[in-house]
Amino acid sequence: MLTYIDPVYRPPSEADSLILQVTIGCSYNRCSFCAMYRSKRYEERSIEEIKADIDYAAKEYPNIKRVFLADGDALNLNSNTLVEILDYLRTSFPNLERVSSYAMPKNLLQKSVEELKMLREKGLKMLYIGIESGSDLILRKVTKGANTKGIIEGCKKAKDADIIISCMLILGLGGKKYSTLHAIESAKIINIIEPDYLAALTLYLDDSIKDEFCSKFEEQFEMLSDQDVLEELKVMVQNINNKRKIIFRVNHASNPYPLKALLPDEKEELLRKIDTLLKSPELYRPRFLRGF
Numbered sequence: 001m002l003t004y005i006d007p008v009y010r011p012p013s014e015a016d017s018l019i020l021q022v023t024i025g026c027s028y029n030r031c032s033f034c035a036m037y038r039s040k041r042y043e044e045r046s047i048e049e050i051k052a053d054i055d056y057a058a059k060e061y062p063n064i065k066r067v068f069l070a071d072g073d074a075l076n077l078n079s080n081t082l083v084e085i086l087d088y089l090r091t092s093f094p095n096l097e098r099v100s101s102y103a104m105p106k107n108l109l110q111k112s113v114e115e116l117k118m119l120r121e122k123g124l125k126m127l128y129i130g131i132e133s134g135s136d137l138i139l140r141k142v143t144k145g146a147n148t149k150g151i152i153e154g155c156k157k158a159k160d161a162d163i164i165i166s167c168m169l170i171l172g173l174g175g176k177k178y179s180t181l182h183a184i185e186s187a188k189i190i191n192i193i194e195p196d197y198l199a200a201l202t203l204y205l206d207d208s209i210k211d212e213f214c215s216k217f218e219e220q221f222e223m224l225s226d227q228d229v230l231e232e233l234k235v236m237v238q239n240i241n242n243k244r245k246i247i248f249r250v251n252h253a254s255n256p257y258p259l260k261a262l263l264p265d266e267k268e269e270l271l272r273k274i275d276t277l278l279k280s281p282e283l284y285r286p287r288f289l290r291g292f
Contacts, residue, residue, distance in 0.1 A: 002053050009036055010068050011128050011166070011199075012252065014100065017066040018057050022050050022085060026072040028104060032143045032213040033132070033173065035206035037072055044077060051088055058092040065097045075107035075127070079115045086122035100126035105146040108154030116161035126164040129155060133182050134189030138174045141217045148189055155193045166197035171232055171255070172224040173203050175217075179224060179232045187239030194244040198263075200236070202229055202254040204290075226256040226284050233259075234274045237267060256284040 005024050010017065025040035057064065067089055075082075090096055101124070108116070108129075129151075133139055136147050158165050167190070174182035190198060203223070205213055214221050224232065233250065240246075242263055248270075251258035257277050261270040277283060 002056055003049065005040065007036070007039070008070055009072070010070060011100075011102075013166075014066065014068040017068040017100070018061060018064045019068050019070050020050065020053060020057070020085075020089075021045065021070045022074050023071050023076060026104075027076050028073070028106070028145050030143050030145060031132075032209065032216040033170065033203060033205065035209045038208065040071070042073065044081075047081065047084060050085055054085075054088055054092050062093070063095050064093045065095050067093070067096065067099045069099065069101035069124075072102050073104065073107070074101035075103045075111070079111060079119065082119055082124070083122055086119065086124060090123055096123065098125045099123045100128065103127040103129050103154075103158070105129070105151045105154040108157050109150055111157070113157050113160045116157055116163060120161050120163050124163065126166065127158055128166045128168065129158070129195075130168045131186070131189060131193075132168070132170050133173050134169075134185035134187065135174065135178065135181050138178055138182055138185075142173060142213070143216050148185075152189065152192055155195065159193075164197070165193075165195045166199065167193065167195040169198070169200045169236075171200050171202045171229050171236075176222040176224060176228065177219075179228065180235060183232045183235035184239050187236050187241075190240050190246070191242055194242050195246060198246050198248045199252065200233065200248075200250045200255070201252045202256070204254050227278065227281060229256055230274055230278050234271060234278070237263075237270055237274070240264075240267070253290055255290075258285075 004021055008019060010019055022045055024043040025037040027042045029037050086099060131151055132144055134148055139147060155165055169186050240263060246263045248261045248263050251260055
């Protein structure tokens, strides 16, 4: 049986992947908006434990094509350890096409482009990177542990290594006061990075972290309504002026309504859809059906 220390998370697009837990939790674990790994202490699983899980999966699911390395901080592992894992995966699954993981900006900054290229050659083809906001002010207020300069540099390193990057933004992260700032500055950083994929989620504060979030924000925080979220999304899309194609998804279960577009080709069509939704709140997902 595969070994998991719950809870385990993965991106929506990894629904059909083998989830291989190589680290437990998150080595930073201080983002005030994130409760995902608060119940865990960060640990790195032994290579023997990881290989035992791979052996089991190879026996039970020999045709695996994709593997996602969990938890939130797999790229924090030493590069030599990651190479050993990737080599073992490639030997164990003859049909393996892609290995992916989450990556924090600090993970990317800690590794050289040469290391990242080596990991890419071994099969680590895609990274999911939480940008959250393009505003340094908001990043400080939510104790992200990264600034825009570091985020841009980290993403550039991954792209220089020919790794596919999927970046995430959180709608509503600046509250009502900083909504326009958040939208415009987030668009600016996307224009610089031009990721392969971009996802926008909507802020949800678990009850266990609400007080901490508001305390660290250091001023009154007012959550956005569904209407506000769509207005913020509209400003963000209006200001994204990428030349390289980006697959944009706003279809996470937290969002008021699922949307998607290929930017820049479908930008105007997306804006028209947002305008339609702003006039038709009855189309929004009921909150009890959201992935909160």
